Each structure stands twice: as C-alpha cells, then as structure tokens.
Amino acid sequence: xxxxxxxxxxxVVANTPNMNIDIPEYIKTLAPYVPGKPISETKxxxxxxxxxxxxxxxxxxxxxxxxxxxxxxxxKELNLYPDSSAFDLKxxxxxxxxxxxxxxxxxxxxxxxxxxxxxxxxxxxxxxVISEAAFIAxxxxxxxxxxxxxxxxxxxxxxxxxTKMLNAIKxxxxxxxxxxxxxNNPTGTWVTKEELDHFMSEVAKxxxxxxxxxxxxxxxxYVTDPKIPEPNQYLKKYPNVVVLRTFSKVYGIAGLxxxxxxxxxxxxxxxxxxxxxxxVNAPALAAATEALKDRxxxxxxxxxxxxxxxxxxxxxxxxxxxxxxxxxxxxLVNVNKGMGMWGNEVFQExxxxxxxxxxxxxxxxxEFLRISIGTPAENKTAIEALKSINASQGSx
Ligand SMILES: Cc1ncc(COP(=O)(O)O)c(C=O)c1O
Numbered sequence: 105x106x107x108x109x110x111x112x113x114x115x116v117v118a119n120t121p122n123m124n125i126d127i128p129e130y131i132k133t134l135a136p137y138v139p140g141k142p143i144s145e146t147k148x149x150x151x152x153x154x155x156x157x158x159x160x161x162x163x164x165x166x167x168x169x170x171x172x173x174x175x176x177x178x179x180k181e182l183n184l185y186p187d188s189s190a191f192d193l194k195x196x197x198x199x200x201x202x203x204x205x206x207x208x209x210x211x212x213x214x215x216x217x218x219x220x221x222x223x224x225x226x227x228x229x230x231x232x233v234i235s236e237a238a239f240i241a242x243x244x245x246x247x248x249x250x251x252x253x254x255x256x257x258x259x260x261x262x263x264x265x266x267t268k269m270l271n272a273i274k275x276x277x278x279x280x281x282x283x284x285x286x287x288n289n290p291t292g293t294w295v296t297k298e299e300l301d302h303f304m305s306e307v308a309k310x311x312x313x314x315x316x317x318x319x320x321x322x323x324x325x326y327v328t329d330p331k332i333p334e335p336n337q338y339l340k341k342y343p344n345v346v347v348l349r350t351f352s353k354v355y356g357i358a359g360l361x362x363x364x365x366x367x368x369x370x371x372x373x374x375x376x377x378x379x380x381x382x383x384v385n386a387p388a389l390a391a392a393t394e395a396l397k398d399r400x401x402x403x404x405x406x407x408x409x410x411x412x413x414x415x416x417x418x419x420x421x422x423x424x425x426x427x428x429x430x431x432x433x434x435x436l437v438n439v440n441k442g443m444g445m446w447g448n449e450v451f452q453e454x455x456x457x458x459x460x461x462x463x464x465x466x467x468x469x470x471e472f473l474r475i476s477i478g479t480p481a482e483n484k485t486a487i488e489a490l491k492s493i494n495a496s497q498g499s500x
Contacts, residue, residue: 130247130248134244135466138466139160140160140462141157141460143155143157143460146455149455150455150458155459156459156478156485156486157460158462158475158476158478158483158486159460159462159474160358160476161434162353163355164412164477164478164479164482165401165404165479166356167355167357167391168355168395168398168402169398169401170395170397170401171357171392171395172391173394174387174393174394174395175360175387175388175390176387177390178386178387178390178391179387182386184386185386186385186389190210190384190389191205192389192390192393193210193364193389193392193396194208196393196397197364197366197396200396201366203336203339204369206369206372207366207372208372209365209372209375210364210392211363212361212362212383213352213361213363214348214350214365215245216361216363216383217348217363217375218245218318218320218348220378220379221281221316221346221375222245222251223378224374224375225280225281225316226249226251226280226281228250229250229252229278230252230278230280231251231254231276231278231279232246232254232282232283233253233269233273233282234254234256234283235255235257235288236256236257236258237258237262237288237290237467237469238255238264238283238285238288239283239285239320240466251280252278254272258291261293261428262291262428262436263291263293263294263295264293266284266295266300269284270306273307273310274310277311280314280315281315281316281318282315283318283320284300284303284318284320285321286300286333287323287430289322289434289474290434290464290467290474291430292428292429292430292431292432292436293428293429293430293431294327294331294332295332296331296332297332297333298331300333301333304342307344308342308344313342313343313344315344316344316346317342317344317345318348319335319346319347321335321347321348322349322352323432323433324349325353325405326353326354326409328410329431335347339366339368343370343371345367346371347366348365349363349366350363351364351396354402354405354406354409354433355392355396355398355401355402356395357392360388361384362388362391409433412478413430413435415480415483416435416475416477416483417435420442423490423491424442425437425438425439425441425443425494426441433476434475434476434477435474435477436469436472436473436474439472440470440471440472441471442494443490443494444497445493445497446465446470447465448465448470450473450490450493453489454486454489454493457489457493458485458489459485459486461473461474461475462474462476
C-alpha cells in the first residue's frame with residue numbers, strides 16, 4: 105500500500121504496511137506513560153514466588169477494610185448505572201472540606217481530571233507550563249490533544265523554580281495551564297507557602313487571570329513539613345485555581361481509580377460537560393465514600409509512611425547512597441552516586457531478587473531510582489537487595 109509522508113491537513117500517515125490512516129503527528133511522537141512493573145509479570149519472568157513491589161507509590165497496608173465492605177455491597181447493584189452526579193461522595197467531600205457540593209468533580213483517578221480539564225479549556229496549539237521532572241502525566245495528557253508543554257529547569261537541588269515557571273507563563277501567549285504538584289512525584293521535593301503565595305498572586309495578574317493553576321496534592325496526607333501550604337486557601341482567594349486530590353494513595357484504593365477536583369463551579373462547568381456521564385463506576389464511588397470516613401486507616405497509613413521513611417533514610421545513610429528529601433510516600437535515590445550504577449541497572453538487578461523499584465530515566469533522571477515506602481518488612485527486603493547489589497558492585 106502506498107504511504108504518504110504527510111497529508112494536506114498536516115497529518116501524518118500511520119507507517120504500518122497494513123494501514124493508510126491519517127494520525128496526528130503529536131500522537132505519532134507520543135511517548136506513552138510507562139507504569140510500574142506488575143508483580144505477576146515479575147514472578148512469571150523470573151520464576152519467583154514472592155515479589156515486593158515498591159514502584160507505584162501505592163498504600164502498603166492495602167485498602168481501607170471499610171472501603172472493601174462498601175465495594176462488596178455495591179456489587180449487589182451492578183445491573184444499575186452509577187450515580188453520575190456522585191451525590192454521596194460529593195456530600196462527604198463537601199463536609200470534609202467545608203465547601204458546597206458544587207465545588208467538586210469526581211474523576212476516574214485524578215489523571216482523568218487532568219485530561220478532562222485540558223480538553224475542556226484548550227485547543228490544539230495551546231500551551232501548558234510545567235517544571236522539568238514534574239509528574240509525567242501532565243505532559244502526556246497535553247500531547248494527546250496537541251498541546252505544547254513548556255518545561256522550565258529545576259533548581260540545583262531538584263526543586264521547582266517558580267520564578268522560571270512564572271516567566272514562562274508571561275512569555276508564552278498561549279499558556280492555559282500551569283501544574284504545581286506539591287510535593288512533586290518523582291522528586292518528592294516541594295514548594296513552600298511563601299513561594300506559592302507569591303507565585304499565585306503573580307499568575308493571577310497575567311493576561312487578566314486567564315491561566316489556570318492546578319495544585320496537585322496527591323500526597324498531601326503524607327506531608328509533615330509545616331512550610332507546605334494547605335491548598336484550599338488559594339481556592340478562596342483566586343478563581344483560576346484547581347486543587348487535585350486522589351483516593352489512590354493514603355486511602356489505598358488505587359485499583360478503583362477515584363480522584364477529585366475542587367474548584368469554583370464556574371471552572372468546573374465546562375469539564376462537567378466534557379466528562380463521560382458515568383466516568384466513575386458504582387463500587388468505586390461507594391468505596392471512596394466510605395474510605396473518606398475511615399480516618400483511623402488514613403492516620404495509620406500516614407504513620408506507617410513516616411516510620412518507613414525513617415527506616416529508608418537510616419539505611420541509605422548507612423549505605424552512603426544519596427537521596428532527595430521527600431514529603432511523599434516515596435524517595436528518590438541517586439544510585440549512580442551511591443553505587444556507581446545507573447538506575448536502570450539497579451532496577452534490573454533488584455528484579456532478580458524479587459524487588460520491583462522504579463527507574464526514572466523517562467524523567468531525564470537516569471542516575472536515580474524511585475522507591476515507594478512499604479511496610480517495615482518490605483522495606484527491609486528492598487534494603488537487603490540494595491545492600492547485596494552494592495556489595496557485589498564494590499567487589500568488581
Ligand atoms: C503527583 C501525582 N498526581 C496524580 C497522580 C495520579 O493519581 P490517580 O491515581 O488519582 O490518577 C499521581 C500518581 O502517582 C501523582 O504522583
């Protein structure tokens with residue numbers, strides 16, 4: 105079949121022998137999101153019985169038992185469509201946040217919400233501003249609809265440089281969104297209240313306040329540093345703010361895919377129209393509604409994370425492997441400096457020992473590995489694996 109290189113509409117042609125279908129250039133060049141390696145796949149590939157996965161910033165305690173009960177209960181009505189308005193969950197969130205129900209939008213994970221917001225407000229050729237090494241989903245969602253990501257350099261200590269981000273917003277006319285994950289994944293680094301206060305007041309002045317600031321607080325429940333600002337305070341002050349939150353981390357139901365956005369109803373209006381009517385399934389809605397009430401589980405999860413973080417900090421210190429300070433449920437470790445190996449190499453060696461960690465080469469950080477904080481026993485297994493790889497590396 106004859107293949108054209110480009111068409112009059114500026115589209116490229118799929119380069120397989122069997123198709124002559126136009127696809128946009130930005131889809132052709134899209135680097136898809138690479139998830140953490142699954143446990144089942146690792147067991148199969150390496151013939152292992154036991155595998156520890158510390159690769160996707162999941163909750164090592166499992167799901168909230170109350171959420172599981174609610175999920176099971178909801179399964180009795182699987183013949184019915186979900187409540188598209190997510191009434192119960194929004195009511196719960198409204199209570200929790202002291203805001204009206206109309207300020208909430210529920211998504212199939214907060215990832216879906218990033219995608220929906222961009223689809224609702226942007227046209228092809230518009231731009232978003234992100235920092236280098238920001239959570240990669242922003243860039244992927246943007247490219248899927250032909251948006252351009254303007255990436256600004258981090259500081260030398262791997263923090264977001266909000267001054268550079270502000271300058272990028274000012275100098276690029278077509279910027280519609282700026283994303284500030286706080287703390288960021290995979291770096292674990294954060295911006296302070298002082299920095300964010302200034303940034304927000306300046307962004308509000310750019311092009312009549314038409315740039316939307318997305319404050320992604322996926323890891324907020326793990327935060328211990330009082331310098332990190334509570335996000336809802338900005339909602340009250342500025343109309344162009346979206347706060348993203350998720351049930352995938354501290355609430356332990358990543359497998360169900362529930363996240364939510366908080367914003368002024370005027371900002372949520374267009375997104376309500378763009379989302380599919382039943383974007384979150386019924387058992388997931390029921391489980392999230394109950395997970396929200398399970399305060400004891402949230403508290404325990406945050407506590408386990410603090411303990412695990414201490415365990416890692418101590419072990420990495422003893423192994424002389426440098427890492428970045430983190431306010432999330434994960435830690436970014438410089439294995440290149442500490443072990444003389446690339447992140448990918450240590451990842452491969454760990455797999456053989458039944459430990460899945462996360463390489464971050466796709467973030468431009470090939471010398472690092474990201475490690476999710478597990479239970480004390482899981483952490484110990486992963487620390488032992490690193491120790492033995494380090495020892496055999498030293499003896500080479
Ligand atoms: C910063 C950040 N935001 C959002 C998400 C996605 O969360 P969800 O599972 O709600 O889509 C993640 C997941 O790892 C994340 O690291």
